[in-house]
Each structure stands twice: as C-alpha cells, then as structure tokens.
Amino acid sequence: MTVVTRFAPSPTGYLHVGGARTALYSWLVAKAAGGKFILRIEDTDRERSTQPAIDAILEGMEWLGLNWDEGPFYQTKRFDRYQHYIDKLLDEDKAYKCYCSTERLEKMREEQMERGEKPRYDGHCRDNPNVGGDRYVIRFRNPQVGSVKFNDHIRGPIEFANTELDDLIIARSDGTPTYNFCVVIDDWEMNITHVVRGEDHINNTPRQINILQALGAPVPEYAHVAMILGDDGKKLSKRHGAVSVMQYRDDGYLPQAVLNYLVRLGWSHGDQEIFSVDEMIEKFKLDDVNKAASAFNTEKLNWLNQHYMKALPVSEVAEHLQWHFSDQAIDVSKGPALEKIIPLLADRVKTLKEMASSARYFYEEYDNFDETAAKKHLRPVAREALEAVQDRLASVSEWKAEHIQAAIQATADDLGVGMGKVGMPLRVAATGSGNSPSLDVTLELLDQEQVVARIARAISFIMEREQAQQ
Numbered sequence: 484m485t486v487v488t489r490f491a492p493s494p495t496g497y498l499h500v501g502g503a504r505t506a507l508y509s510w511l512v513a514k515a516a517g518g519k520f521i522l523r524i525e526d527t528d529r530e531r532s533t534q535p536a537i538d539a540i541l542e543g544m545e546w547l548g549l550n551w552d553e554g555p556f557y558q559t560k561r562f563d564r565y566q567h568y569i570d571k572l573l574d575e576d577k578a579y580k581c582y583c584s585t586e587r588l589e590k591m592r593e594e595q596m597e598r599g600e601k602p603r604y605d606g607h608c609r610d611n612p613n614v615g616g617d618r619y620v621i622r623f624r625n626p627q628v629g630s631v632k633f634n635d636h637i638r639g640p641i642e643f644a645n646t647e648l649d650d651l652i653i654a655r656s657d658g659t660p661t662y663n664f665c666v667v668i669d670d671w672e673m674n675i676t677h678v679v680r681g682e683d684h685i686n687n688t689p690r691q692i693n694i695l696q697a698l699g700a701p702v703p704e705y706a707h708v709a710m711i712l713g714d715d716g717k718k719l720s721k722r723h724g725a726v727s728v729m730q731y732r733d734d735g736y737l738p739q740a741v742l743n744y745l746v747r748l749g750w751s752h753g754d755q756e757i758f759s760v761d762e763m764i765e766k767f768k769l770d771d772v773n774k775a776a777s778a779f780n781t782e783k784l785n786w787l788n789q790h791y792m793k794a795l796p797v798s799e800v801a802e803h804l805q806w807h808f809s810d811q812a813i814d815v816s817k818g819p820a821l822e823k824i825i826p827l828l829a830d831r832v833k834t835l836k837e838m839a840s841s842a843r844y845f846y847e848e849y850d851n852f853d854e855t856a857a858k859k860h861l862r863p864v865a866r867e868a869l870e871a872v873q874d875r876l877a878s879v880s881e882w883k884a885e886h887i888q889a890a891i892q893a894t895a896d897d898l899g900v901g902m903g904k905v906g907m908p909l910r911v912a913a914t915g916s917g918n919s920p921s922l923d924v925t926l927e928l929l930d931q932e933q934v935v936a937r938i939a940r941a942i943s944f945i946m947e948r949e950q951a952q953q
C-alpha cells in the first residue's frame with residue numbers, strides 16, 4: 484500500500500507555525516515511506532478564503548521546501564464530486580432531507596441548553612421523512628447505537644459513543660457541501676492513508692469515520708497534533724511575535740533552522756537537537772510525537788539559526804542572505820562575494836537580517852559614524868594614529884590580510900602604542916562602527932582605496948569636531 488498523506492489548509496490567513504509543523508509531520512510520514520504528499524486547499528468557505536492567503540500558504544510551503552507530489556487541489560473545483568456522493572447517500576437512504584426551520588432548531592437548542600444537555604439535532608426529519616417543503620438541508624444519518632473507535636498515532640485509543648454525535652448537515656440549503664463532508668470525499672478519492680492534522684479536529688474524526696463507513700470507503704489512520712503555546716503558556720498568537728512562517732524569513736531565519744525547530748516542537752529522538760532533513764525523514768515517527776502541547780522558544784530557534792548559518796554550505800546561506808540584502812536595498816554587486824562575508828559574520832549575529840544590516844559597510848558608504856564608537860575612538864588623540872596607519876595602508880603593495888596586519892602592527896610599533904590604539908580608530912574609520920569581525924580580514928574585503936578614503940573621512944571628522952569645540 485502506498486502511503487499517501489496530505490496537508491489541507493483552509494486559506495483564511497497565512498501559513499502559521501502550527502500549520503507548518505502539521506505540514507512537516509505529514510510530509511515526513513510520506514517521505515519516510517516513499518509515499519506521496521498531497522496539498523489540498525480547503526476553500527469552500529468562500530467568504531473567508533482569499534487568494535492572498537492561498538498565495539501565502541504556497542509561498543510558505545515552498546520556502547520551507549515542503550514540496551508536494553500532487554495538487555494543489557481546490558475543493559471549490561470539486562463540487563460535482565461532492566454532489567455525486569450526496570446523491571448516492573440520499574439514494575441509499577443514508578442521508579435525508581431536513582426541513583426543520585431555523586426557529587424550530589433554535590427553540591430545540593434553547594430547550595436542550597436549559598435542560599443542561601449538549602445541543603444536538605433531535606432527528607425530527609429522520610423520523611418523519613415526508614415533511615416536505617422547498618427549503619431543506621441534507622443530513623447524514625449517523626448510526627444511533629454503538630461507538631466509533633480509532634487508534635490515534637499521537638493520542639492513543641479514542642472512542643466516541645454514537646449517541647454523542649447527531650445527524651450532521653452535509654449539504655446546506657443552497658446545496659453547497661459542508662466542511663466535514665468534503666474532507667471525507669477528498670480523503671477517500673485522494674487515497675489518503677494517514678490524516679495528520681491539528682487536535683482541534685479531533686471531534687470531527689468520528690463523524691468523518693461514520694460517513695466513510697457509510698460510503699464503504701476505507702478509514703485512514705489518524706494523528707492529531709497538539710497545540711503550540713507561546714513561552715507564557717498561552718495559545719500561540721500574534722502577541723508572541725511572529726506566527727506566520729514567512730515572517731520568520733523576513734526576520735532572518737533560514738528555512739532549515741525553522742524546519743529543525745518545528746520538527747523538535749513536540750517530537751524528540753533521544754537528546755539529539757540537530758536534524759538534517761534526511762535525518763528527520765529517517766528518524767521521525769508519528770507515534771513518538773508528544774501529546775501534550777509544546778511551548779515556543781525563540782532562544783532555541785535563534786540557536787538553531789546560528790548553527791545553520793555556520794553549518795550549511797556557504798553558497799546555500801548566500802542565497803538566503805542575498806534576499807535580505809535586496810530587502811534592505813543594499814546593492815552587493817560591487818562588494819565582496821557573500822560567500823566571503825558569511826564565515827566572518829555567522830558567529831556574530833543571530834539572523835540573516837542582522838547579518839545583512841551589519842555588513843552594509845562592505846557595499847555602501849556608511850551614513851554616519853556610530854555615535855558611541857565615534858565618541859570613544861575618534862578623539863583628537865586618535866588622529867596621529869589614523870594618519871600614520873593611512874600612510875602605511877596606502878603603501879601596502881599586496882592587499883592581503885597578513886600585509887594589512889603587518890601594516891597595523893608597524894604603525895603601533897612606530898608610535899610606541901598598543902595595537903588597540905591604532906586598531907579601534909581604524910575599525911571605526913573603516914566600518915563606521917566599533918563592532919566588526921577581525922580587522923585584517925575585514926579590511927581585506929574592502930578596497931584598499933576605499934579604506935584609505937574612509938580613514939581620511941575619519942580624520943576630517945575628528946578635525947571638524949575639534950574645531951567645533953574651540
């Protein structure tokens with residue numbers, strides 16, 4: 484049997500962290516079994532489904548690398564399939580027309596609530612088949628005795644008594660099929676073997692199983708994934724910062740870091756933290772997923788991101804970093820190759836966004852000196868050191884880190900001062916700030932002329948300040 488899984492988002496918003504984790508787990512189940520992963524867009528709620536949300540979901544899946552083997556299938560394009568099965572159930576008397584008015588249903592509901600009962604349809608039209616009228620919905624004739632049992636991969640054995648389930652509406656009065664019915668038909672026609680979804684759907688599962696059985700369709704296996712909480716223990720929401728997957732891209736995270744973070748959010752394999760995608764495929768087991776909710780931990784995501792900035796092939800990181808340079812409107816075509824700056828910066832920043840902004844000076848003239856750094860290091864006493872190192876650097880014949888280093892050292896020796904007295908003003912002059920990777924390699928990646936000009940700029944700055952103070 485080929486394993487077929489699916490991710491079936493309702494396009495009412497972006498792809499959020501919870502949905503992405505469900506998609507990942509579902510994808511992993513398919514990949515591990517050499518099966519198929521299907522993407523299905525559950526867009527029957529036309530009022531709430533939007534094209535931008537569909538685009539955002541596809542974009543999020545693509546960014547994470549969760550490629551689908553079939554789809555995206557759109558439920559709104561499959562109404563004839565649903566109608567076919569609604570007719571079949573009606574023909575076989577497994578579904579019936581319900582003519583109950585809204586008033587009747589509301590009154591029934593109120594009375595049930597008053598009696599402290601769970602509101603449910605009382606089966607009026609099931610028992611009186613010939614009520615008639617021109618306005619009706621179609622209800623599924625749910626079994627009235629027995630129970631529905633299934634063995635959830637995450638939550639273990641689950642049983643619902645049929646008396647708990649009323650006769651579900653499968654088509655509205657305008658003829659459109661309802662959510663639970665579409666899912667059943669799709670899961671069946673798409674040969675889904677494993678349904679992995681959020682635990683908010685757990686109450687739908689027994690209803691869906693009953694419909695599948697009435698249709699003579701096989702029942703897939705189920706895994707209901709627990710919620711994700713924020714670090715304050717409340718349900719993850721916008722309050723906790725980013726919840727959309729694409730926001731993580733915008734904030735400078737690598738998709739590999741996000742995937743690794745998501746796979747561990749509710750699943751573990753010994754005490755291993757780092758999983759390549761291949762390792763996830765090899766080691767992930769639905770049965771090992773935690774049934775308790777998991778709490779989001781941004782520190783850990785940052786840690787993983789930094790790990791992958793250092794561990795992934797530099798060309799791969801460069802592609803993602805390029806996105807951030809473009810996003811920050813920094814033209815990198817005239818500066819050092821991104822592959823060269825990544826190893827220098829990966830240890831010093833947590834995100835690619837930060838990496839791009841902290842590397843701006845490699846590609847553009849900086850606007851102003853960082854005020855704190857200038858106050859500390861571009862003081863009149865620094866002028867002599869800057870002039871001397873400017874001369875030395877201007878005459879370096881081969882612009883390489885070792886020669887640059889030697890020139891700085893020689894300047895310090897000439898002046899009889901420590902390296903820092905030359906290095907710090909030079910760093911501020913060359914980069915605009917007091918914080919940069921090792922000076923020799925940083926300067927090597929800049930142009931010799933550019934460095935000399937920036938030192939001149941720092942000297943002028945010192946002189947202007949001096950004059951202003953006189």
Ligand code: GLU
Nearest residue numbers: 491492493525666680684
């Ligand atoms: N469309 C549903 C949702 O976005 C998922 C349904 C399912 O996976 O069965 O919550």
